[in-house]
Amino acid sequence: MVVSHFRRRVLIAVTLGVALPAVLLAATGILLTMRIARAVENDTLRYNSYVGQQVAQAFEQELMAHLRTAAGPAENAAREGKSEAEVRAGLASGAGEFLGVNFVRVDDLNDLSILMIEAEPLVFAPGDGRRAGEYFVGVLLRGPDGQFIGSGGWWMNPRDFLQHNLEAVFHERMPANPRLYGGIENTRKLSVEIFDAENRPVGHVREPGTLRTARSEQMQGPFDKFTVRIAPTANAPAIWTGRFLALEIAFILVMGCVILVAMLFGYRYTIRHLELAQLKAGFVSNVTHELKTPISLIRLAVETLELRRVASPEETDRFLRTIGRETQKLSQLVDNILDFARLEAGQGVFKFTAVDVAALVQDAVESLKPRFDHQGFAVEVDLPDGLPAARGDAVALTHCLLNLFDNAIKYSRTRKEIRVAAAARDGAVTISVTDRGIGISPSDRKRIFEKFVRLETGLVHDVRGAGLGLALVDQIMRAHQGRIEVVSALNEGSTFTLVIPAAAGTEGVRAEPQQQTAS
Numbered sequence: 001m002v003v004s005h006f007r008r009r010v011l012i013a014v015t016l017g018v019a020l021p022a023v024l025l026a027a028t029g030i031l032l033t034m035r036i037a038r039a040v041e042n043d044t045l046r047y048n049s050y051v052g053q054q055v056a057q058a059f060e061q062e063l064m065a066h067l068r069t070a071a072g073p074a075e076n077a078a079r080e081g082k083s084e085a086e087v088r089a090g091l092a093s094g095a096g097e098f099l100g101v102n103f104v105r106v107d108d109l110n111d112l113s114i115l116m117i118e119a120e121p122l123v124f125a126p127g128d129g130r131r132a133g134e135y136f137v138g139v140l141l142r143g144p145d146g147q148f149i150g151s152g153g154w155w156m157n158p159r160d161f162l163q164h165n166l167e168a169v170f171h172e173r174m175p176a177n178p179r180l181y182g183g184i185e186n187t188r189k190l191s192v193e194i195f196d197a198e199n200r201p202v203g204h205v206r207e208p209g210t211l212r213t214a215r216s217e218q219m220q221g222p223f224d225k226f227t228v229r230i231a232p233t234a235n236a237p238a239i240w241t242g243r244f245l246a247l248e249i250a251f252i253l254v255m256g257c258v259i260l261v262a263m264l265f266g267y268r269y270t271i272r273h274l275e276l277a278q279l280k281a282g283f284v285s286n287v288t289h290e291l292k293t294p295i296s297l298i299r300l301a302v303e304t305l306e307l308r309r310v311a312s313p314e315e316t317d318r319f320l321r322t323i324g325r326e327t328q329k330l331s332q333l334v335d336n337i338l339d340f341a342r343l344e345a346g347q348g349v350f351k352f353t354a355v356d357v358a359a360l361v362q363d364a365v366e367s368l369k370p371r372f373d374h375q376g377f378a379v380e381v382d383l384p385d386g387l388p389a390a391r392g393d394a395v396a397l398t399h400c401l402l403n404l405f406d407n408a409i410k411y412s413r414t415r416k417e418i419r420v421a422a423a424a425r426d427g428a429v430t431i432s433v434t435d436r437g438i439g440i441s442p443s444d445r446k447r448i449f450e451k452f453v454r455l456e457t458g459l460v461h462d463v464r465g466a467g468l469g470l471a472l473v474d475q476i477m478r479a480h481q482g483r484i485e486v487v488s489a490l491n492e493g494s495t496f497t498l499v500i501p502a503a504a505g506t507e508g509v510r511a512e513p514q515q516q517t518a519s
Contacts, residue, residue: 040242058170061117063117071138073090074141075090078149087152109150113125126222134157138151194228197225215229217229301320321370364405379419390503397431419432428499430498436492439493482500
């Protein structure tokens with residue numbers, strides 16, 4: 001009970017002193033990292049949007065540059081006051097990549113749209129009929145007096161223009177733009193894709209590494225049905241930053257888990273040693289009582305006999321039986337302690353021979369018959385004919401059986417019945433000891449084989465013991481390459497079964513130390 005309360009106090013102290021700061025530190029680190037990641041992502045989104053706008057403007061500038069070059073002869077003819085036919089001839093001579101010369105008189109300019117590109121007007125209008133999908137693009141022409149006389153231009157397929165000029169715009173015009181934030185170095189890790197109104201790809205520069213931070217910008221003027229999408233490439237700084245932040249978060253989580261696991265193991269280790277310390281203290285107290293009680297009874301019987309304070313021979317026999325019974329209990333207790341110490345230190349040596357199981361059981365029952373009779377136990381022995389011999393150390397196996405009988409005697413209530421049975425099972429020989437005592441709960445069925453453990457239920461407060469009996473039996477059975485099994489029900493009784501390999505040969509074997517650990 002003391003250990004249970006101490007566990008709770010230690011758990012609270014460890015949680016407040018170690019776990020809580022560790023969790024808060026890990027949570028703070030993850031929160032800050034996520035905020036940094038979010039800030040980087042937002043900056044990347046803004047920059048991608050900015051670059052998308054620059055790409056759109058660069059295409060407009062590229063188109064205006066092409067128009068200025070193509071319109072040179074027509075502008076000269078207009079400034080010289082030549083006729084409309086000669087202006088059209090100038091437009092035709094400079095058409096180049098454009099199609100279908102067109103001249104729009106000044107009175108019809110209201111039907112056209114104008115896009116200002118670096119203070120220069122770009123005149124455009126969508127086509128219809130056979131010109132559907134094309135755009136009229138042109139520049140304003142001035143006469144000798146400086147007044148506008150109209151717009152000269154051509155028909156253009158925007159999709160073809162974007163496809164043919166994408167590389168030139170991205171690799172030549174944009175690097176030459178002094179207003180480009182970050183310069184061309186920052187655009188070398190970007191992917192540029194252009195899509196039409198149906199989201200079909202028109203062209204691209206580099207493949208995108210991720211679309212998480214991609215931004216799309218709508219183009220204007222004669223390119224108003226197209227969008228530019230900017231995304232980082234696979235080796236872009238934004239991608240590496242995201243990976244680094246993800247790795248940092250994973251590292252923080254792993255370190256947090258390591259701290260919590262280390263704390264848990266430290267907690268379990270500390271509690272286990274505290275439990276062992278308390279169990280050892282209880283063991284010393286129990287052994288002291290176990291030794292003191294029979295010694296006192298033996299001393300009393302001896303003094304009574306020495307002083308001849310007996311009224312009859314029957315009373316003398318009764319005192320002698322008491323001395324014999326208590327001496328046997330002392331011998332078994334001392335043997336348990338010594339044998340367990342040898343096994344723990346790896347110094348226990350067993351001499352394996354072919355053991356007659358029936359004879360071993362009969363001898364063990366006979367050796368305890370005075371104790372059975374004194375406490376009123378009815379013992380049933382079931383030994384079938386033809387039992388195979390077991391491979392083991394007869395003395396050690398007898399010790400195991402005596403410990404099982406001792407437990408059956410101690411933890412029985414009013415139903416003082418014990419049944420011992422032997423049987424052959426799958427190449428092994430079994431010896432079972434059944435009682436009608438207090439039973440063992442399922443949660444305690446593994447703990448009972450730990451050293452110094454005495455359960456805090458049933459008759460434990462009325463029955464003394466060292467807490468080594470079952471632990472010793474378990475160690476001996478392990479050394480025999482066998483095992484001990486238990487079947488029990490609370491208030492109904494328990495059955496402990498020794499499973500011993502059948503005899504196949506004999507040899508001397510040194511027992512290895514067996515470490516008992518909490519399950």
